[in-house]
Amino acid sequence: MYKTEFSKYNGLMEKIMDEQTTLEVHLSTEFSQNVPKKFLKYTPDEWARYAFENELEYSINYYKDEKPYCQVTSDSMSIILNFYDNNILKHNLMIVFSKGDIIKGDFKEYSNNKIFLKQISWYGDLGKTLLFYSNKKKDNVFLKEFVKENEKTVLIEQFGTADLSKHWFDTPKDYLDYEVLLDYENLFNQLPSVPA
Incomplete structure (x- = not known):
């Protein structure tokens, strides 16, 4: 159903970088100017596999009907899904999954x-933006939204609580195991606290 490519969208260039350039970006981000020699021979696929196993950053672009559909970026703390607009090469929806919490x-x-x-x-x-926080005392939801009022842009912030028990998902089993998360409409239907 999806075609995959180990590439990353560059917002400044407004294009998806090729796999080799994306690999070079990930290696320089991880190792700065001191990339170990063994990684210089890695293919983009080998880096993604290694990065998944060692909690390092890598990116995958998923294509649907030959068009960019979603970029998945995984690192030690999170998995970020950036869905592309159907008409232009620009992200229009971002979903963030956390792998843990920062404690002290x-x-x-x-x-x-x-x-x-x-x-x-x-x-x-x-x-x-909707942010969700789950802790032992209660589950919090924070909404930050920009709206137009009398031709001015206004920021509205709202806080509340909700049942976030359905916000937990299985950790991907391997470096390509993200397809269940790509179906955001089905994902949102499982979340009563999130408007689809």
Whole structure:
């Protein structure tokens, strides 16, 4: 159903970089100017596999009907899905899954082999972001939305609580195991606290 490519969208250039350039970007981000020699021989696929196993950053672009559909970026703390607009090469929806929480300055991975749906952001003329926080006391939802009022852009912020028990998903089993997360309409239908 999907074609994959180990590439990354570059917002400044407004294009998807090729796999080799994307690999070079990931290696320079990870190792700066001191890329170990063994990685210089890696293919983009080999880097993605290695990065997944070692909690390092890598990117995959998924194509649907030969068009860019979604970019998945995974690193040690999160999995970020950026969905492309159907008409132009630009992200219009971002979904962030957290692999753990920062506790007293240290990142602690969830011990249940799960990821937590932490953020949904819509882009367009005006932006809208939903943030979800789950802790032992209560589950919090924070909405930040820009709206037009009397020809002025106004920021509206709202806080609330909701049942976030359905915000937990299985951790991907391998470096390509993201297809279940790509079906965001089905994903949103499972989340009563999130408007589709």
